[in-house]
Structure formats: C-alpha cells, structure tokens
Amino acid sequence: MKYANLEWRDGQPYSPDFDDVYFSADDGIAETEHVFIHHNDLLLRFQQNTKKHFVIGETGFGSGLNFLIAVKHWLALSKTEQTLHFYSLENTPFTLDDIIQAQQVWPELSLLAAVFQKHYQVASYGFHQFDLFAGRVKLVLMIGEAQTMLTQMQSKVDAWFLDGFAPARNTEMWSDNIFSQIRRLSYASTTFSTYTAAGFVRRGLIDQGFTVEKVEGTGHKRHMLKGGLSDEDNVETKLLQPWFENKTQQLKNKKITIVGAGIAGITTAWALVKRGFEVEIIEAEKKVAAQASGNLQGILMPRLSLQDSADAEFYTSAFFYALRCLKELDNQQTCWQQTGGIQLASSERIKKQIEKYPQDKILAQVLDAKSATEISGLSIKESVHYFSQASCVSPQLLLQCMVDKMGDALKITYQAKVESIQFKNNQWQLINKANEVIKETPNLILANAWQVKQFKQFEHLQIQPVRGQLSYFKPNEKSKKLKMPISFDAYLMPENNGQHLSGASFELGDSDTELRIKDFRDNLQNINKWFGKIFVEDDICGGRASVRAVTPDRMPVVGCVSDQAQALIDYADLHKGKPAHQYPFTKVLPNLYVNAGYGARGFTSVFLCSELLAATICDEPLPVSNRVRYALHSSRFLIRSLKKRRV
Ligand SMILES: Cc1cc2nc3c(=O)[nH]c(=O)nc-3n(C[C@H](O)[C@H](O)[C@H](O)COP(=O)(O)OP(=O)(O)OC[C@H]3O[C@@H](n4cnc5c(N)ncnc54)[C@H](O)[C@@H]3O)c2cc1C
Numbered sequence: 001m002k003y004a005n006l007e008w009r010d011g012q013p014y015s016p017d018f019d020d021v022y023f024s025a026d027d028g029i030a031e032t033e034h035v036f037i038h039h040n041d042l043l044l045r046f047q048q049n050t051k052k053h054f055v056i057g058e059t060g061f062g063s064g065l066n067f068l069i070a071v072k073h074w075l076a077l078s079k080t081e082q083t084l085h086f087y088s089l090e091n092t093p094f095t096l097d098d099i100i101q102a103q104q105v106w107p108e109l110s111l112l113a114a115v116f117q118k119h120y121q122v123a124s125y126g127f128h129q130f131d132l133f134a135g136r137v138k139l140v141l142m143i144g145e146a147q148t149m150l151t152q153m154q155s156k157v158d159a160w161f162l163d164g165f166a167p168a169r170n171t172e173m174w175s176d177n178i179f180s181q182i183r184r185l186s187y188a189s190t191t192f193s194t195y196t197a198a199g200f201v202r203r204g205l206i207d208q209g210f211t212v213e214k215v216e217g218t219g220h221k222r223h224m225l226k227g228g229l230s231d232e233d234n235v236e237t238k239l240l241q242p243w244f245e246n247k248t249q250q251l252k253n254k255k256i257t258i259v260g261a262g263i264a265g266i267t268t269a270w271a272l273v274k275r276g277f278e279v280e281i282i283e284a285e286k287k288v289a290a291q292a293s294g295n296l297q298g299i300l301m302p303r304l305s306l307q308d309s310a311d312a313e314f315y316t317s318a319f320f321y322a323l324r325c326l327k328e329l330d331n332q333q334t335c336w337q338q339t340g341g342i343q344l345a346s347s348e349r350i351k352k353q354i355e356k357y358p359q360d361k362i363l364a365q366v367l368d369a370k371s372a373t374e375i376s377g378l379s380i381k382e383s384v385h386y387f388s389q390a391s392c393v394s395p396q397l398l399l400q401c402m403v404d405k406m407g408d409a410l411k412i413t414y415q416a417k418v419e420s421i422q423f424k425n426n427q428w429q430l431i432n433k434a435n436e437v438i439k440e441t442p443n444l445i446l447a448n449a450w451q452v453k454q455f456k457q458f459e460h461l462q463i464q465p466v467r468g469q470l471s472y473f474k475p476n477e478k479s480k481k482l483k484m485p486i487s488f489d490a491y492l493m494p495e496n497n498g499q500h501l502s503g504a505s506f507e508l509g510d511s512d513t514e515l516r517i518k519d520f521r522d523n524l525q526n527i528n529k530w531f532g533k534i535f536v537e538d539d540i541c542g543g544r545a546s547v548r549a550v551t552p553d554r555m556p557v558v559g560c561v562s563d564q565a566q567a568l569i570d571y572a573d574l575h576k577g578k579p580a581h582q583y584p585f586t587k588v589l590p591n592l593y594v595n596a597g598y599g600a601r602g603f604t605s606v607f608l609c610s611e612l613l614a615a616t617i618c619d620e621p622l623p624v625s626n627r628v629r630y631a632l633h634s635s636r637f638l639i640r641s642l643k644k645r646r647v
C-alpha cells in the first residue's frame with residue numbers, strides 16, 4: 001500500500017501527482033459546508049432521519065475534512081441511538097503525521113479531530129472499520145482503487161460526496177464504471193453532490209438515471225453539480241454472488257441466545273449488548289473460557305499473505321480492528337500488552353514474505369538478525385518480520401473483563417450442554433442429553449467451535465478439531481531476557497507470572513485434552529531447535545491441551561446459515577457457469593447464525609467477525625468487503641464443491 005505523496009503549500013496538502021489541492025485553499029470548511037453538507041440537505045435530513053442509521057459514501061477520503069464536518073453535524077443533530085456510517089474510499093491514504101498536520105489548520109474541529117486521530121491508522125488494503133464517538137459514528141475506510149472498492153461495497157448510500165481530484169486529471173474517479181457502481185449502491189432517496197460541473201461527469205450521472213442540477217458553486221468555482229434518483233426510479237440490485245446473499249430477516253425481539261462461552265460467544269455477546277440486546281449464553285462447562293479460549297496467554301499477530309486475496313484482507317483488517325477493540329475495552333492494558341512480536345522464517349512461505357512483503361512500521365518490518373536479537377532479547381540468527389503492534393493477550397482475564405462490563409445485559413447458564421437443536425413453532429429449541437428442551441429462543445447463534453458440527457444443521461461444515469498442547473517452562477537467565485512473543489512453527493511467550501508458555505502441538509482430527517508426555521518433549525525439542533538449549537526437561541512446570549476449530553481455508557465461519565437441502569437444489573447446476581443473477585438468493589434457516597471455526601489465530605480474527613455478525617443480525621451496513629463476507633460464509637464449501645461438480 002502506498003501513502004499519499006504530498007507537498008505542503010501554505011500549510012495545506014497538495015498533490016503533485018494530480019496537480020491539485022485536497023480542499024479549497026481559500027476556505028476548505030466553507031467549501032465542504034456548501035458543496036457536500038448543504039447540497040445534500042444533510043442538516044435537515046440528519047434531524048428528520050427516522051432510520052437507525054444514515055450512510056454517507058465518499059469518493060476520496062484525503063485529509064478527512066469532509067468526514068469531520070459531517071460528523072460534527074451528525075453529533076449535533078441526530079438522535080443518540082442512531083449511527084452514521086461513513087464509507088470513504090482512498091487508494092493513497094495519509095499517514096497519521098500527515099493527517100495531524102492537515103487537520104491542525106481547523107482549530108474549530110480540533111476536538112473531533114483529536115478523537116479521530118487517536119484511532120486513525122491505515123497500513124493495508126481493504127475495508128477498515130473505525131468505531132468512533134461511542135458507536136454514533138462508524139467510519140469504514142476502503143483502501144484501494146476506487147472502482148474495486150465500490151464493487152466490494154454492499155450497503156445502500158443515503159448521500160454521496162463525489163470528491164476526486166479535478167476530473168480532467170483524475171479520470172479513474174469519474175468514469176462510467178464508477179458512476180454505475182454509485183448507481184448500484186443508490187436507492188430512491190439517495191442524493192449526491194460534487195464541487196465539479198464538468199460536462200462528462202454530468203452526462204455520466206444522467207446516463208445512470210440520476211437527475212442532475214447545475215447550481216452555484218463556492219469560492220473560485222462558479223458552478224457545481226447536485227442531484228439524486230427520483231422516487232419513481234426502479235433501482236435494480238444486481239448482486240455478485242446470490243448464493244451468499246439472503247433476504248433480510250426480521251428480528252422478533254432483541255433477545256438472543258448464544259451457545260458457547262469462549263471468545264467467539266463472548267465477543268458476539270459484546271457486539272450485541274452494545275446494540276441493546278439481552279443475551280443469554282448456554283455453556284457446557286462451569287466457567288467462561290473453559291476450552292480453547294482458556295489458555296493463560298496468546299499472541300495477537302497478523303497473518304500476512306503476498307497475494308491480494310480475501311483472506312489476506314481479512315486477517316490484516318481483523319488484526320487492526322482487534323487492537324482497536326482491545327484499546328476500547330482495556331486501555332490500561334491489564335488483559336493484554338502491546339509488546340510487539342517477532343515472526344521467524346519458519347517456512348519457505350514465511351521466508352518469501354519476509355523478503356517480499358512491503359515494509360511498513362505500522363504493520364510489518366524486516367529486521368536483520370542483530371536488530372532482532374536486540375529488540376527481542378533472545379539470540380536470533382536470521383532476518384525476521386517484526387510486528388510493532390503485535391500483542392500478548394491473557395484470554396481468561398480478557399473474557400472475564402468483557403463479561404463484567406456487560407453486567408445484567410448478559411446472563412450465562414453454565415453446565416448446560418446442548419445436544420441438538422430444532423425449529424418448532426417459530427422458536428429454536430435447545431435440547432439436552434435427557435431430551436429435554438432447556439431453552440426456546442427465536443434468535444440463536446452457535447459459537448461452540450468445532451462442536452458445531454454435532455448439530456445436524458451443520459453436518460456439512462468443513463470444521464475439524466485440532467488438538468494443541470502448550471508447555472510451561474520455568475524461566476532462566478537466558479529466557480528471562482525475552483521481551484516479546486516469538487512465533488516460529490510454534491511460539492514462545494515472554495515470562496509471565498513466573499513461567500514461559502510455549503507450544504503448541506497441532507494434531508488434526510484429535511479432540512482429546514489429556515496432557516501427553518510426547519507433546520511436552522516435542523514442544524521442548526522445537527524450542528531448542530530455534531534457540532539453542534534454552535530449556536531442559538526439568539524446566540517444564542505444566543501445560544494445557546485444548547482444541548482449535550480449523551477449516552480447510554483457515555477462515556472462520558460467520559453469518560447466516562443456509563438451508564443446505566434447498567441450496568443443493570437451487571445451485572445444482574453452478575458448474576455450468578450461468579450468469580450469477582439467474583440464481584435465487586440462498587434460503588436461510590430462520591434467525592439462526594454461526595460464529596465458529598477459529599483456528600490458531602482466533603483472538604486476532606474474532607472481534608471483526610463478531611462485529612460483522614452483529615451488524616448482519618441487525619441489518620446494518622457491514623464492516624467488511626463483499627469478498628471477505630463471502631469468504632466467511634458457511635455455504636462456501638458447498639458452493640465450491642457445486643462449482644467443481646463434486647457434489
Ligand atoms: C494450544 C492453542 C494455542 C493457541 N494460541 C493462540 C494464540 O496464541 N493466539 C490466538 O489468536 N489464538 C490462539 N489459539 C486459538 C484460539 O484459542 C481459538 O481460536 C479460540 O479460543 C476459539 O474460541 P471459540 O470461542 O471459538 O472456541 P472455545 O473457546 O473452544 O469455546 C467454545 C465453547 O463452546 C462450549 N460448547 C461446545 N459445545 C457445546 C454445546 N453443545 N453446548 C454448550 N456449550 C458448548 C465449550 O464448552 C466452549 O466453552 C490457540 C489455540 C490452541 C488450542
């Protein structure tokens with residue numbers, strides 16, 4: 001990802017590549033107020049809005065001036081329970097330093113700017129959601145080429161700010177393809193405005209069915225354009241992959257039941273409680289974090305990829321989102337510590353990444369052996385990836401902290417194992433071993449890791465248990481010097497409460513949690529392979545085995561649940577390659593959702609997934625791109641098989 005190439009002229013940012021300013025050099029605020037706020041009629045619309053949310057779409061985030069001004073009015077005029085979703089695309093974002101420099105010219109926005117700057121951080125392509133102002137504003141920065149980013153958007157927009165550079169010099173931002181995406185994402189009441197009055201922009205928008213008016217501009221600009229879709233317009237929605245789309249489900253009430261009190265269940269509850277839900281968790285064990293989520297420590301680290309793929313986008317976006325959530329939850333860093341972390345070149349794939357992944361202080365830097373040794377405290381022999389924002393998490397503390405913060409909005413019923421579920425009289429019934437209905441609920445989420453497959457509705461899911469055993473080691477002079485987690489084909493954590501944690505084994509298809517001597521030995525051998533004889537057998541002072549839930553593509557499974565029998569009928573001839581729009585939406589099981597399949601990086605990925613799930617349940621604009629949403633869909637395995645005619 002490239003950052004903006006800026007020159008500063010009279011203290012204001014200027015793009016030499018486009019020979020243009022980011023906002024009016026005379027009075028940026030007045031221009032935004034006139035062009036974007038006034039001509040989208042936002043003051044009145046914010047005040048009179050009766051929907052839960054309002055969506056602004058912007059082409060070109062730049063310095064964030066338009067965003068800050070829209071937020072200022074939103075906070076003043078909307079109701080506290082309403083959320084502004086601001087989607088803005090940008091292919092060369094400002095660095096934080098540049099944002100700070102640009103925004104300091106508007107003292108009247110300094111309070112809002114300070115909140116934004118505290119969160120702002122962009123280091124990778126894709127969608128990045130920032131939850132600001134106690135949930136009243138959700139900014140989604142869509143980092144990448146304009147057209148690609150718009151194709152990845154799903155939410156309908158209420159008002160567009162068309163704010164590319166001068167159309168003659170920035171044609172990619174004003175092309176027919178862009179206008180057709182803008183049209184796809186618009187509905188009968190959508191409006192747009194732009195500072196330009198260029199003829200080809202006007203014609204392009206008219207061709208897409210917008211009514212366009214030329215009105216008085218501001219400053220040096222005599223004219224500008226504004227308009228919208230008229231009420232009679234029948235806006236057709238062509239969805240890219242209907243087998244991953246479903247008709248919006250009506251929520252019967254704001255009560256929901258979740259099976260599983262691991263990190264997936266607790267973060268889902270967290271995202272729903274923030275939205276005013278009453279949540280009950282049904283948990284088989286006696287406490288939260290009793291299974292995979294109960295390790296004493298875990299690493300929060302991004303999973304990089306050299307390919308531009310949905311999973312690469314997902315894991316970097318999720319990493320940054322998790323960090324923002326942890327800061328919001330526990331700013332003092334008692335349940336987690338941002339130590340930084342090291343990735344050794346433990347495989348050919350990672351070696352290549354270290355050689356080729358673009359360097360960025362915020363995400364991943366390459367350190368030579370000497371610097372890696374200095375920064376980590378342990379002797380390292382080769383170049384490594386250093387993640388300055390990687391963190392150590394204490395899962396048990398974290399989950400307990402979240403449970404405490406949810407107070408009465410969350411009830412947990414322990415020692416209640418659900419054996420099966422069935423839908424009867426418009427309710428999901430949760431049934432125990434004695435065949436008793438232990439709970440009836442209209443809205444149900446399964447967050448019970450690999451055990452989700454025990455339910456017949458999920459038999460088809462390709463989730464496997466993968467046993468992992470961690471070892472604890474007594475610290476010694478050498479090991480005590482370690483300052484941050486190091487990941488290799490296992491990981492080693494710095495000393496914590498008088499011990500180091502290291503591991504883990506990886507046994508596919510194995511769900512046994514008894515400690516094994518062989519695994520202790522393997523863990524020891526593995527660490528010593530990388531760090532000389534750092535530990536001996538006598539240093540082993542304990543361990544813990546638990547079970548990951550792993551999918552073949554290493555992505556979790558999140559969202560609505562398709563009716564598989566119906567999907568087999570509806571998509572039986574997918575292998576024929578017919579146009580996607582000829583297929584119906586997928587039929588889903590009523591108000592049933594899943595949030596599972598967290599493998600080795602559950603803590604990195606779960607916060608974004610739970611936010612996505614909560615937004616899906618509440619029919620809100622979503623925090624991820626279409627391709628990420630599809631890559632997480634529970635039907636993806638079936639759809640892949642149907643496409644290859646393997647069913
Ligand atoms: C050894 C090991 C080391 C790891 N290290 C890291 C790390 O460093 N960083 C990282 O990010 N991730 C790590 N992970 C992965 C991470 O721990 C998991 O991805 C995450 O904890 C999964 O959370 P979960 O809520 O999906 O599952 P779980 O924590 O297993 O929770 C599922 C819950 O559902 C309950 N349940 C299951 N079936 C039923 C039922 N039928 N009825 C009622 N309740 C039920 C279970 O009792 C359990 O409490 C590690 C995993 C292992 C095994």
Ligand SMILES: C[S@@+](CC[C@H](N)C(=O)[O-])C[C@H]1O[C@@H](n2cnc3c(N)ncnc32)[C@H](O)[C@@H]1O
Nearest residue numbers: 060061062063064065066090091146164165172
């Ligand atoms: C006029 S500036 C936007 C100013 C901004 N709205 C503000 O409030 O500061 C135009 C922006 O569009 C971005 N841009 C230009 N071409 C683009 C493209 N092809 N894809 C994505 N973004 C692009 C530029 O990087 C720049 O930030």
